[in-house]
Amino acid sequence: MTELDVPRALEPSPFFLARSPYERHRQYRELNRRGPVHRVVLPHGAQVWLVTGYEHARAALTDPRLATTEPLFAEQLPPALRSAVESQMLNMDPPEHTRLRKLVTAAFTRRRVDGLAPRVQQLADELLEPLVGRAEAGFDLISEFTYPLPIAVICELLGVPPDGRDGFRQWTSALVNATVLGADALVEANAGMVEHLRALIDQKRARPADDLVSALVAARDGGDRLSEDELTSMLHLLIVAGHETTANLIANEVRALLTTPGAWSRLVAEPERVPTVVEEALRFDGPIQTTPQRRAREDFELGGVPITGGDMVLIGLLAANHDTEAIPDADRFDPVREPVSHLAFGHGIHFCLGAPLARLEARVGLSSLLARFPRLCLAAPEEEIVTAPGVLMNAMESLPVTVH
Template identity: 40%
Template sequence: MDHEQLFSSNFKVGAYPFYQTQRQENPIFALQENQGHTSWIVMKYDHVKELLKSQSFIKDQDKLFSTSARDKDEGEPNIFGNMMLDVDPPDHTRLRKLVQPSFNPKTIKQLAPRIEQIADELIEEMKTKEGSFDLIDDYAFPLPIIVISELLGIPVEDRDKFRKWSNTIVAASEQEEGDFLEDVQAFTQYLTELFEKRSNQPEDDLVSQLIQTQEDGDKLSRNELYSMVVLLIIAGHETTVNLIGNTMYALFEHPEQLEKVKADHSLIPGAIEEGLRYYSPVDFSTARWAGEDMDFHGTTIRRGDFVMASISSANRDEEKFDRPEAFNVERERNAHVAFGFGIHFCLGAPLARLEGKIALEKLLDAFPNLGMDTSTTPPAWRRVFLLRGLDSLPVCFA
């Protein structure tokens, strides 16, 4: 498979058979070569975990190349220049420490009543529909965006703006350059005004806390503040939308599993974990570069080579999972890597799991006869390389 095929609009449909073939025949394969460097994709579970954990693969390409120097708070704001996902220790350690308290399991558990209230309100709206609704637009999207907006201190009425901006950023390779730059500029301007407002009038929210940290000293630079909030907004809802939508889609595809969950809600946490494994919300890890020449499981990888993990492939590895192509909400051993591994393990995993659990419980309680609406066009995967999520999921409840 070449570069163009992997990025084609229909790749998601046939991805899993391709992953299986690659795991068996070419588990570390060269995607393309560019200016003397090779781009690699790692397919097998054990190799993926090693890649994600190894300090030999670095996130900050400025350590290797001089062509992408970071903006160190000079000139215009740069909302991508200091992403926590794109730095190594000690910067990563410092940035993660600033937001970790807001996302630890104990703190997240306290959000449960509010998440339940949001789910109830959305469900009441859906009940007014004429027997059908779009599970993505009406439920899977608004629930996490409302939660992360309230956590950060962003007005909920702005959530549709964030959906547009977020879609632009995660699907950057599919966007026209003018549209991309226009949305990034609008996003940046919005955050600039928000930061100014919270700086003058702090509130009890995470944005105010991060601004205070910035003003207290050199712990958080201006562009680190922009990048942190952008990351939290995008990561705080994009993957959870996919988690809820993908898990329900898998349940619809496997009616016997759906009936089990309907009959016994104690199986919902297992359904969430199986959804994370079976249709992983994140298809591929973010970029890493080889910090040195190395032999990686029989493949020679050179310093400066681009390396990416296939999360979805790892989560269907037959050497790790019993009958990996089966969707089983009662799977006993399910050590998936849907949230990553190592120091970049997803900060929001406790929140995503809680939102997913509440979302499914409330949905199946309210609509015991819920099923896919087969009178409409079959669900299609979004054309976003890094992520796996549905454009829409029409359902009926009559």
């Protein structure tokens, strides 16, 4: 029996199905009050451990008794497809993890990423310019801006031509929502993505360019340090991780600002505070709700509960960032809070490779919105702006905005 076949006898834990961010925060607060580690039920019925206390979550992220492993439902994929998408660093421990991460580290260092700032700004301007004239009629900030910006950035970095980007958003949302959408959607999305990536690799083999895909193809064909499946899996990971997260971060930070009285106009007057606000948005409503799963290598105790070898463990980054024992007044979005050591990008050897890029995009995205739309506001009552159900992501379905 696989994880997907578990009978639907158990009610899913409510935070995975919450329709409002504040409801989700409230439920996690409740959970934290009861302890740092919990048995929870995923939307398809499987039970896992969820670590929500800040200190325990931080420690679990580097605990050698928890091994990283393939994501939920990987066993539902046909073997060849599974190998083409799952041979990647997030699922691996050293030494494989070290070898794969090293191949792309240089492209994502803070210095390299800072050099991309003018281009990210230009892309943001190109997306926002056409919206200025029609802002009064209202638009969905997510589909018009927060998704297209990071997709354009990661695709340019990789060397995916503009006409080859269709499908990424749809495939990616099926991939990150597998526990809600089910196995068929997951297989279909992975198959579409891999076919697309293989065509791209063939293109770069025939005509190499100054981009990351060509550099990885050269690493594969030259030193044989990368198998063909590792190459497709790496691109798959960079595209999925490289846009879905940042898109939701920018949207979540705008919503938090627009629903905190006076916060938008104060930031318009003091845009130098944008980096602080981005850190607070990462902490308060970061786009990753729980990490990909870990499996216990042995029996041990964690936060007072007995974990059995083979058990599946998720680390609740969002809940940990709302643990009031570690972060005072954690349930309040405070745009002037001094940055705290949040877990939104994880911790340890899998700490987000793209953190400098995500921060750059979130800062440029937010600064550009403040400059062009100083009178931005929600175009729907706050309670109508709904959170998407899910385990991995903490995302909204849409964010209707207008100007007043």
